[in-house]
């Protein structure tokens with residue numbers, strides 16, 4: 001039995017495995033520029049975040065109907081459950097779909113049809129987090145938040161993703177203020193490729209409660225002390241960092257130093273279909289590369305539930321935490 005864990009940094013579009021991409025392409029009459037799943041997998045050699053994003057957005061062309069989004073989420077939940085995920089907070093990128101003429105309602109309702117059965121089918125509780133694309137305008141983000149208003153009962157929070165450098169958090173001050181007024185939780189990608197300053201800005205200007213990635217905070221000791229003092233969770237994605245060349249090898253990952261600095265770090269998969277592993281694979285990979293002992297793995301799992309947006313269901317959080325404590329390696 002795998003270690004129970006929460007996954008807090010997972011883009012549902014990044015769970016699109018080549019086999020499902022081809023099946024949906026066929027069903028929807030979409031032509032893919034690859035002859036086989038093997039040929040598509042060959043394209044998964046990235047030089048940086050942008051080279052990945054180009055393929056990630058292109059492949060989304062196969063996602064057209066609510067049933068496509070339901071199938072996508074079902075496939076993720078089944079794999080996640082097999083790797084010990086008990087709670088998943090799932091990002092989606094509405095603008096990547098509305099730009100192709102797929103309404104936000106198609107996306108949310110399709111995902112919700114899967115998530116509604118996730119507990120009973122896969123034993124996983126879920127939350128949905130809607131991300132704004134930071135390389136699009138602030139006006140587009142505001143329009144997206146407006147379009148999401150009929151679905152806010154399904155959406156727990158907002159996030160910020162896509163190409164980071166040159167798109168600082170402050171660009172989205174207004175939309176995050178509006179999200180806060182609407183009672184939404186706030187997170188943002190920061191310090192993946194962008195500088196430590198973006199992490200600070202996400203906290204101070206956007207009021208985020210968690211930082212997605214946040215790796216480059218390590219370049220700023222004062223910021224590290226603050227993140228530790230304020231118990232700000234960082235949702236790390238080790239296999240992603242290697243595949244997107246943020247670090248050279250897993251052995252170079254600063255996870256151990258981050259734990260030693262008292263940071264509330266968690267381990268997640270980001271875009272598992274593209275980066276070679278789901279949540280449990282990321283735990284196994286850092287265990288092996290960094291020689292983490294069982295108690296350090298237990299700390300990571302504990303952190304994942306502490307950092308989860310489970311404030312509306314504390315008995316559940318307590319249950320998950322007791323599963324972590326009772327786990328025998």
Ligand SMILES: Nc1ncnc2[nH]cnc12
Pocket residue numbers: 011014049056161162163189192240270271
């Ligand atoms: N790792 C990542 N960074 C930024 N945007 C993303 N969208 C999907 N995965 C992402």
Ligand SMILES: [Zn+2]
Pocket residue numbers: 009011161189212270
């Ligand atoms: Zn991400």
